[in-house]
Amino acid sequence: MPSERTVEQRLQRLEDIAAVRQLKHTYAKLMDAGLCHENAAWPDDRFLALFADDAIWESNVHGRHEGREALRALFAGWAARLTFAKHHTIAPSIDIAPSGVEATGHWYTWETITADGRPIWLAATYDDDFVKRDGRWLIKHVRSHIQFRSPYHQGWAAEAPLPQMGE
Amino acid sequence: MSIEDRIRTLEEIEAVRRVLAAVGATCDAPYDGAAFAGHFSEDGVMDLMEMGVYTGRAAIQEFIDGMRARVPFTMHYWDGYAIDIDGDEATATWYGFETPNLNGTAHIGGLTHDATLKKIDGCWMVTRLGQELHFMTPYDKGWVRQRVADQTA
Numbered sequence: 001m002p003s004e005r006t007v008e009q010r011l012q013r014l015e016d017i018a019a020v021r022q023l024k025h026t027y028a029k030l031m032d033a034g035l036c037h038e039n040a041a042w043p044d045d046r047f048l049a050l051f052a053d054d055a056i057w058e059s060n061v062h063g064r065h066e067g068r069e070a071l072r073a074l075f076a077g078w079a080a081r082l083t084f085a086k087h088h089t090i091a092p093s094i095d096i097a098p099s100g101v102e103a104t105g106h107w108y109t110w111e112t113i114t115a116d117g118r119p120i121w122l123a124a125t126y127d128d129d130f131v132k133r134d135g136r137w138l139i140k141h142v143r144s145h146i147q148f149r150s151p152y153h154q155g156w157a158a159e160a161p162l163p164q165m166g167e
Numbered sequence: 168m169s170i171e172d173r174i175r176t177l178e179e180i181e182a183v184r185r186v187l188a189a190v191g192a193t194c195d196a197p198y199d200g201a202a203f204a205g206h207f208s209e210d211g212v213m214d215l216m217e218m219g220v221y222t223g224r225a226a227i228q229e230f231i232d233g234m235r236a237r238v239p240f241t242m243h244y245w246d247g248y249a250i251d252i253d254g255d256e257a258t259a260t261w262y263g264f265e266t267p268n269l270n271g272t273a274h275i276g277g278l279t280h281d282a283t284l285k286k287i288d289g290c291w292m293v294t295r296l297g298q299e300l301h302f303m304t305p306y307d308k309g310w311v312r313q314r315v316a317d318q319t320a
Contacts, residue, residue, distance in 0.1 A: 008170065011170060014177050021249075025248070025249040025260070026249065029279070032279075036301070084301070084310065086277045087262075088244075088246070088247060088277070089262070090247055091246070110264070112301075112310065114311055117311065118311060119309040119311045152309040
């Protein structure tokens, strides 16, 4: 941390890291709550309000989706297929940009999912961007790098490698 | 909020995280019921839903020490904490994976937890610990074939 930063700036940075960490936790909790209860109304406005209006959600498996309505359609599609999900999202590494209104974050996630009635293991990392608007941190860009998405009883060694982002 | 208060909030978040980590570690095999219960207030409550509600340190310690006979091994992989501080009170939610040996069979469990804490005599004490069990399945079955195994046998 450069020494020319004031105590106020250093404190603000720590508070922003805590806020971004909390935001990602809320993303996981609301996603799991929505998918667990076969809620036809999901994604609801509370979940979508975590995202900036121009947010992007992309992964090497699910493609790229831009804008809140595209995200709504993406997540509604998951709700039609998934009856259970648990995003165990850990090991946050968060950087706040010098501007104080942009941030990046990296997480590991270990997901247990029931898709089309079958149990699935899913391992992925997140490389996400965040933006602070009107004093509130929002998700700007989710990049989910899925490493495997394997049937429970088959395991991940038998699965063909997934394409990487951009392939 | 003053700088002093803002720093205190960050310090308290970290302090609560450390208490919860200690709680998780002491309910891993080989289990330390006294240490586990020592993180609770005198009238603390542990609500394990289908596994019972335990009120007070003595009841909580007895339950945890009894794990040695019922569950010879488990580990609690707790992470993904969200902690809010409000003065001398705190709330927390987090995710957990567990790997118990139940009745001689390897199981895998997925849970979310929640807690309320109160700062008493300068120490964060758990006043309530709760959990929601999403699955606890024999390893060879998975959560679709058997979402929740009998943990009381």
